[in-house]
Amino acid sequence: MVAQVLSRCFRCVRLALVLYILVAVLYTTHHLFFNLVCTAFKSLVSSLSSPGNSWLHFPFSRSSTYELERPSILSDSTEEHTLFWESVGLSPNGELLRDKVVPVNAERLLSKAFANTMRPSKIVPYYYKATGVFSSDAVTITTLITSDRFTAFSRLVERYQGPISVTIHVHNIKEHLQELLHSLHDLYISSDKMSKHVDVHLVLDSFDRQFNAWRNIARFFARTDFVMMLDIDFYICTDFQASILGNKSLLEKLREGHTALVIPAFEYANYREGTNPAAFPRSKRDLLGLVKSKHIRVFHSFWVPGHNNTDYEKYYSAQPGDIYKVTTYQSNYEPYVIFKKEGPPWCDERFIGYGGNKAACLFEMYLSGVSFYVLADHFIVHQNHLYEEQARKHERAYNRKVWIEFQEETCLRYIKNYNESGLIATPLANNLRDECKKKRRVRKLVAPLLDT
Numbered sequence: 001m002v003a004q005v006l007s008r009c010f011r012c013v014r015l016a017l018v019l020y021i022l023v024a025v026l027y028t029t030h031h032l033f034f035n036l037v038c039t040a041f042k043s044l045v046s047s048l049s050s051p052g053n054s055w056l057h058f059p060f061s062r063s064s065t066y067e068l069e070r071p072s073i074l075s076d077s078t079e080e081h082t083l084f085w086e087s088v089g090l091s092p093n094g095e096l097l098r099d100k101v102v103p104v105n106a107e108r109l110l111s112k113a114f115a116n117t118m119r120p121s122k123i124v125p126y127y128y129k130a131t132g133v134f135s136s137d138a139v140t141i142t143t144l145i146t147s148d149r150f151t152a153f154s155r156l157v158e159r160y161q162g163p164i165s166v167t168i169h170v171h172n173i174k175e176h177l178q179e180l181l182h183s184l185h186d187l188y189i190s191s192d193k194m195s196k197h198v199d200v201h202l203v204l205d206s207f208d209r210q211f212n213a214w215r216n217i218a219r220f221f222a223r224t225d226f227v228m229m230l231d232i233d234f235y236i237c238t239d240f241q242a243s244i245l246g247n248k249s250l251l252e253k254l255r256e257g258h259t260a261l262v263i264p265a266f267e268y269a270n271y272r273e274g275t276n277p278a279a280f281p282r283s284k285r286d287l288l289g290l291v292k293s294k295h296i297r298v299f300h301s302f303w304v305p306g307h308n309n310t311d312y313e314k315y316y317s318a319q320p321g322d323i324y325k326v327t328t329y330q331s332n333y334e335p336y337v338i339f340k341k342e343g344p345p346w347c348d349e350r351f352i353g354y355g356g357n358k359a360a361c362l363f364e365m366y367l368s369g370v371s372f373y374v375l376a377d378h379f380i381v382h383q384n385h386l387y388e389e390q391a392r393k394h395e396r397a398y399n400r401k402v403w404i405e406f407q408e409e410t411c412l413r414y415i416k417n418y419n420e421s422g423l424i425a426t427p428l429a430n431n432l433r434d435e436c437k438k439k440r441r442v443r444k445l446v447a448p449l450l451d452t
């Protein structure tokens with residue numbers, strides 16, 4: 001009797017044990033298998049969906065099904081994201097391996113990509129990602145906005161027939177953040193063009209005007225081969241993108257990477273007239289009329305070095321279709337330009353706030369061998385608004401110091417580079433030699449190289 005009960009009990013236990021092992025084995029294989037298949041599938045999908053750009057996959061940009069509020073990205077600032085780096089290398093026995101997928105922490109990568117920015121700062125790429133499909137030759141407008149410039153931004157989006165990559169700075173204060181994200185959301189769903197054309201990248205921190213870092217972020221995440229560096233308060237008057245796309249030789253020059261196309265900038269003399277873009281000129285003929293009657297003038301004409309090198313007299317008398325080279329460059333020149341996304345140097349992120357920030361981007365570009373060419377059929381007009389004069393004063397003093405060091409240092413860095421790569425006597429270094437000769441302390445150090 002006892003033996004019978006014991007034996008039944010034993011059978012029960014054995015059955016339970018077998019069942020347990022079965023479930024465990026099933027669970028483990030499923031888990032392993034599922035993960036493997038998932039990873040393989042993910043990398044397959046992403047390599048199919050982004051030809052020529054499949055090394056890094058940003059989890060933010062891959063999924064299109066975030067909820068509208070997306071609180072998880074933002075509320076928990078310690079959250080980590082993983083990118084999948086497709087590594088190509090050799091196995092220990094010499095085989096070529098192409099399918100190694102290495103996880104990389106996204107925050108670490110971004111902190112190195114924008115290493116000279118102030119910390120802590122959080123970058124959220126593609127917070128909104130445009131659904132439109134653009135040719136790789138399209139010009140992506142890269143720009144920066146704060147919440148008080150949403151109206152100007154809407155106007156740009158309605159007007160421009162191409163992709164836009166925008167960095168939006170948000171103060172990392174809870175109430176402010178919620179409020180801004182709500183108005184951003186209202187803005188984003190307010191027009192079809194917005195969701196078709198505009199990629200939005202967020203920067204969350206307490207630093208107000210890291211313009212050059214924000215510019216770099218907008219360019220970094222732009223998805224076409226050419227970008228325009230534009231300030232949000234400009235109104236696009238003419239269709240320069242169509243002219244560029246329709247001119248093979250011009251596209252070729254852009255593609256070579258040593259050409260930046262200048263779109264001349266103007267402003268209204270009368271503050272109020274400059275606030276009504278509906279009445280802005282749309283053709284060069286109308287513009288010339290308004291310049292002649294002194295309603296419109298060169299942008300920021302009080303600061304001559306900023307735009308004067310565009311040579312406006314030449315612009316006024318140019319024939320339709322003309323494109324001419326800027327021949328009088330000096331380091332304070334800061335036109336609005338279109339250039340190749342990959343290749344030209346990035347904006348130096350040490351310039352924070354007003355003063356020299358954009359000129360620094362263009363200075364390094366020029367030194368590296370990029371020359372400026374003016375598109376004489378096209379122009380943009382500034383939409384007037386009030387400036388924060390107090391902040392400007394403080395920041396200018398700070399940047400003046402950075403600016404002097406930056407110019408000398410950049411000269412020396414490129415002279416060393418171009419000397420050692422055997423380029424110092426070639427036309428690529430013409431800009432470098434011409435510009436750096438003007439710097440007394442640089443001349444003193446490397447005069448023989450500059451005179452080659």
Ligand SMILES: *[C@@H]1O[C@H](CO)[C@@H](O)[C@H](O)[C@H]1NC(C)=O
Pocket residue numbers: 247248249250253321322323
């Ligand atoms: C096309 O661009 C070239 C410069 O690369 C310029 O010389 C030419 O005039 C342009 N053609 C037209 C039709 O605009």
Ligand SMILES: *[C@@H]1O[C@H](CO)[C@@H](O)[C@H](O)[C@H]1NC(C)=O
Pocket residue numbers: 304308309310311312328
């Ligand atoms: C710029 O301004 C200076 C002085 O005002 C003038 O001499 C020069 O011719 C102007 N134009 C160019 C293209 O530099």
Ligand SMILES: *[C@@H]1O[C@H](CO)[C@@H](O)[C@H](O)[C@H]1NC(C)=O
Pocket residue numbers: 416419420446449
């Ligand atoms: C320039 O490059 C040459 C050859 O690489 C090198 O011998 C020379 O020292 C360099 N000059 C300077 C000033 O760096």
